[in-house]
Amino acid sequence: MPRKLVVRTNPQSIAAEQYRTIRTNINFSIPELDSKVLLFTSPAKEEGKSTTAANMAIVFAETGKKVLLVDADMRRPTLFRTFQLGNSTGLSNLLLRKGNLKHSVKASGIANLDLLMSGQIPPNPAELLESDALDELLEEMRGLYDYVLFDSPPILSVTDSKILANRCDGTVLVINTGKSEKISVEKARDSLATSKAFIVGVVLNNYPMTNENYYYHNYNEEMN
Amino acid sequence: METTFSLNKFLKAMYKRKSLILLITLAFIVFSAVASYTVMKPVYQATTQILINQNTTASQDFNSLDIDTNLQLIGTYNVIIKSPAILASVIEELELNETAQSLTERITVNNIESSQVITLSVEDSSMKQAVLVANTTATVFQKRIKQMMKVDNVSILAAAETTASPKPIRPDPVFNMAIGAIIGLAFGIGVTLILEQLNTTVRSEEDIEEMAGLQVLGVVSPVNNDLKMDKPLNLTERLEKDIYANKEQDKKGNAAKIGGSY
Numbered sequence: 001m002p003r004k005l006v007v008r009t010n011p012q013s014i015a016a017e018q019y020r021t022i023r024t025n026i027n028f029s030i031p032e033l034d035s036k037v038l039l040f041t042s043p044a045k046e047e048g049k050s051t052t053a054a055n056m057a058i059v060f061a062e063t064g065k066k067v068l069l070v071d072a073d074m075r076r077p078t079l080f081r082t083f084q085l086g087n088s089t090g091l092s093n094l095l096l097r098k099g100n101l102k103h104s105v106k107a108s109g110i111a112n113l114d115l116l117m118s119g120q121i122p123p124n125p126a127e128l129l130e131s132d133a134l135d136e137l138l139e140e141m142r143g144l145y146d147y148v149l150f151d152s153p154p155i156l157s158v159t160d161s162k163i164l165a166n167r168c169d170g171t172v173l174v175i176n177t178g179k180s181e182k183i184s185v186e187k188a189r190d191s192l193a194t195s196k197a198f199i200v201g202v203v204l205n206n207y208p209m210t211n212e213n214y215y216y217h218n219y220n221e222e223m224n
Numbered sequence: 225m226e227t228t229f230s231l232n233k234f235l236k237a238m239y240k241r242k243s244l245i246l247l248i249t250l251a252f253i254v255f256s257a258v259a260s261y262t263v264m265k266p267v268y269q270a271t272t273q274i275l276i277n278q279n280t281t282a283s284q285d286f287n288s289l290d291i292d293t294n295l296q297l298i299g300t301y302n303v304i305i306k307s308p309a310i311l312a313s314v315i316e317e318l319e320l321n322e323t324a325q326s327l328t329e330r331i332t333v334n335n336i337e338s339s340q341v342i343t344l345s346v347e348d349s350s351m352k353q354a355v356l357v358a359n360t361t362a363t364v365f366q367k368r369i370k371q372m373m374k375v376d377n378v379s380i381l382a383a384a385e386t387t388a389s390p391k392p393i394r395p396d397p398v399f400n401m402a403i404g405a406i407i408g409l410a411f412g413i414g415v416t417l418i419l420e421q422l423n424t425t426v427r428s429e430e431d432i433e434e435m436a437g438l439q440v441l442g443v444v445s446p447v448n449n450d451l452k453m454d455k456p457l458n459l460t461e462r463l464e465k466d467i468y469a470n471k472e473q474d475k476k477g478n479a480a481k482i483g484g485s486y
Contacts, residue, residue, distance in 0.1 A: 004447050006447045010447075013447070014445050015444055015445055015446075015447050018442055018443060018444050018445060019442075019444065021442045022441045022442035022444075025441040025442055026441060029439075029441070048444070052444065055444075172441065173438070175426050175432070176426075177425075177426060177427060177428075177443070178425050178426070178427050179425055180425055180426045181424050181425055181426075182424050182425065182426055182431060182435070183424065185426055185432070185435060185438070186435055189435065189437060189438055193437075199437065199438065200441065201438065201439040201440060201441035202432045202438050202439065202440050202441060203440075203441050203442055203443070203444060204426070204429065204432065204440060204442070204443040204444070205443075205444050206444070206445075206446050207443035207444060207445050207446075208445070208446075209445050209446075
């Protein structure tokens, strides 16, 4: 299923405006850092992590800041499909110290937004992430980009996200409204707490339309 | 976990499932209507009025004592009418295929507001039969009371009559449907409450805010189908649509990047 880059295809849509609201709230939640490394994860699979991460990367790039979107899901990578690019080199290669960051990132076709694919699927993603190579890579990323966004596997299924969350400045939990169980959200929260991650907050994906949401839409139409 | 009862939440849940509640209510109304019109057998009622009067020859003028005596008599008569002694004769006379016990259950005797008139009502699945039983009972009672009490003070005031289109007293479809509506509504609300309790998914911002340590950064509404792109745009298309690409320097920069990535 193609990821919906709605902020790209319909910049004036309600959803695009909602992503921009989230951008503002994230910036207010962690204001003190010059370079922000954010992790996007969710309790279970298919809650909209990758879609949210991709759209958030675009709205961050809209502000003129340099943004890197990393596919840290080395088990079920999706970023290369979203942007229709190859997945021959990427994060897994860099963690194995093969190649360098500058040559591994790909242009998204969107100004200020670079992409780092997952790379070839390794047999041991968790071990790769626990290596010192990740710390070094993160340092390099912080030097080159204002925002680094990690799209990661579900937190309750594999340990990858817990390792990453520990190293990132903030973790954003993506929750599928009406599908995610409250209990799994609590488990995800506790799981992140044990890895000493900072939970910036929750994005409620698939949120049913209310009259309040329509306000933005109408407001935009009047402006145009 | 949220345990407190919130009227607002309750009403919201009811509003959300209004169609379900309405459907259940309608189902109950239809069910009671069908049951009333087809399953339940209609029951008719025939009423005979009987006047009890101490018809002594001695004095023509009434005094209150006479009336009191009559009223006391009426109490006795109420019991006598429904006694097997009377009803056995009725059954015999009409050759009914039932016992005095079952007939008693179909007969109601009432005294109208402490008057000297008592009403004898008989229920039957046939109006004609109800009228027949009511009138026969009244005449049998009139005859037998003479023998038993040695008085002739019972007269039939108004015999039961068969009307052209008799209306059954039971079932009352409108009443049944009203009851059905109330039960259906209660049932629908009950089902809604159970469904709400069973649904443990996150459905609102409040659900997240109830969890300690989590704040809502924002919500993302589903993308309308007409707005959704069918397939990801390819790189050149994306460049054309890129608002930043319209700026000269960005165009150059992006073009260079594309060259590098392929």
